[in-house]
Amino acid sequence: xxxxxxxxxxxxNGAVLVAILSVAALVLHTAPDRDLQQSPIPVxxxxxxxxxxxxxxxxxxxxxxxxxxxxxxxxxGGTPGVWVVVDLSVEAVATDEGAVFGTAxxxxxxxxxxxxxxxxxxxxxxxxxxxxxxxxGPLFFELPADVASSAEAATATLELALNSDPRVDxxxxxxxxxxxxxxxxxxxxxxxxxxxx
Amino acid sequence: MTATPPKERRSWRQGARHxxxxxxxxxxxxxxxxxxxxxxxxxxxxxDAPVQAAPVLETGDTHVGAELTIAVSQALLIDAxxxxxxxxxxxxxxxxxxxxxxxxxxxxxxxxxxxxxxVKLRGxxxxxxxxxxxxxxxxxxxxxxxxxxxxxxxxxxxQPGVPVELAFVWEVADTVAEGEPIExxxxxxxxxxxxxxxxxxxxxxxxxxxxLDLTLxxxxxxxxx
Numbered sequence: 459x460x461x462x463x464x465x466x467x468x469x470x471n472g473a474v475l476v477a478i479l480s481v482a483a484l485v486l487h488t489a490p491d492r493d494l495q496q497s498p499i500p501v502x503x504x505x506x507x508x509x510x511x512x513x514x515x516x517x518x519x520x521x522x523x524x525x526x527x528x529x530x531x532x533x534x535g536g537t538p539g540v541w542v543v544v545d546l547s548v549e550a551v552a553t554d555e556g557a558v559f560g561t562a563x564x565x566x567x568x569x570x571x572x573x574x575x576x577x578x579x580x581x582x583x584x585x586x587x588x589x590x591x592x593x594x595g596p597l598f599f600e601l602p603a604d605v606a607s608s609a610e611a612a613t614a615t616l617e618l619a620l621n622s623d624p625r626v627d628x629x630x631x632x633x634x635x636x637x638x639x640x641x642x643x644x645x646x647x648x649x650x651x652x653x654x655x
Numbered sequence: 656m657t658a659t660p661p662k663e664r665r666s667w668r669q670g671a672r673h674x675x676x677x678x679x680x681x682x683x684x685x686x687x688x689x690x691x692x693x694x695x696x697x698x699x700x701x702x703d704a705p706v707q708a709a710p711v712l713e714t715g716d717t718h719v720g721a722e723l724t725i726a727v728s729q730a731l732l733i734d735a736x737x738x739x740x741x742x743x744x745x746x747x748x749x750x751x752x753x754x755x756x757x758x759x760x761x762x763x764x765x766x767x768x769x770x771x772x773x774v775k776l777r778g779x780x781x782x783x784x785x786x787x788x789x790x791x792x793x794x795x796x797x798x799x800x801x802x803x804x805x806x807x808x809x810x811x812x813x814q815p816g817v818p819v820e821l822a823f824v825w826e827v828a829d830t831v832a833e834g835e836p837i838e839x840x841x842x843x844x845x846x847x848x849x850x851x852x853x854x855x856x857x858x859x860x861x862x863x864x865x866x867l868d869l870t871l872x873x874x875x876x877x878x879x880x
Binding site for chain 2 (some may be wrong): 533535537569571578599602604625
């Protein structure tokens with residue numbers, strides 16, 4: 459083998475190696491990452507209209523903001539911030555097996571607030587849903603007052619799903635403009651009940 | 656004799672190479688270690704690294720941790736919380752540490768107690784406080800319950816930016832009496848990374864990032880304040 463052919467051979471090897479690495483880099487950087495592969499499937503929702511996911515159907519009837527709330531069981535927990543009270547009907551669609559209403563999140567900017575479990579049985583979060591029979595009741599979110607009136611609060615979203623881990627399942631997403639809501643002094647909220655409103 | 660000795664033809668570079676080839680590896684390694692140690696002497700050498708003692712806080716001071724800010728206000732003894740079904744066994748009483756906790760992250764954090772059971776909210780547990788210096792109570796004992804003082808609910812999920820006053824409850828022998836000193840240790844956990852095989856963050860073991868010395872009060876059968 460003359461030195462010339464050897465040199466060409468090396469150059470070709472190098473080129474092939476660079477080509478393989480570029481293709482690998484392209485695949486690596488364009489393939490959906492794990493977060494995308496496992497992300498929940500968003501279902502857009504609007505106020506007053508039912509939105510249906512794989513095994514959850516919810517209708518948000520109203521959103522209100524108040525400094526103090528009294529729940530249907532008499533609970534009146536205080537907060538240094540404000541309460542955002544969401545009144546909704548929620549039901550399972552396909553099966554009631556494992557249909558726990560585990561995700562109720564109010565997202566303001568990058569910050570997530572989960573529905574409070576402090577009211578005990580006067581809130582619908584963490585309740586086992588029934589197939590085709592809506593459960594109507596409130597969700598209580600505890601927010602700092604400055605967050606509730608911030609610019610990001612205008613584009614807040616309400617996210618509802620089954621289970622505390624909504625990955626690879628339907629996630630009902632409803633935009634909420636919190637800055638549009640008047641802050642009421644106090645709010646009496648009904649106890650959850652079966653049936654639609 | 657016509658041959659010139661090869662030594663004279665060597666450049667300094669070849670000479671160094673020759674020397675290097677003849678150098679025993681053990682000498683080389685020892686030499687490198689020696690240089691390393693000598694250089695390290697500039698930064699303190701083989702002295703023990705100073706251990707930063709956890710700062711000691713005063714009652715009411717706010718401790719800013721990685722995920723939570725905690726301000727401990729009081730430690731007291733109480734018979735029971737019957738309405739919350741937190742009732743100690745015969746011969747035991749409850750030791751309560753009151754603290755205002757604020758979540759500085761961007762998601763809700765659930766403070767875990769011993770009674771959380773197998774079902775836990777995803778990725779939102781935080782270690783917060785533990786107590787030392789109590790007879791018969793190992794320092795690693797988690798609280799039997801964490802109550803929200805405002806309404807007595809027993810699921811402490813701390814929402815971002817919303818400070819909440821909590822009662823951390825331990826069960827202790829009733830020989831523990833008013834006036835005894837206890838040490839409250841405020842814990843901090845450090846996030847290592849996002850899990851590669853698991854979902855959610857991976858956390859290092861929590862470390863004591865501040866301590867607080869308190870004297871136990873006694874409220875007998877129990878009053879709210």
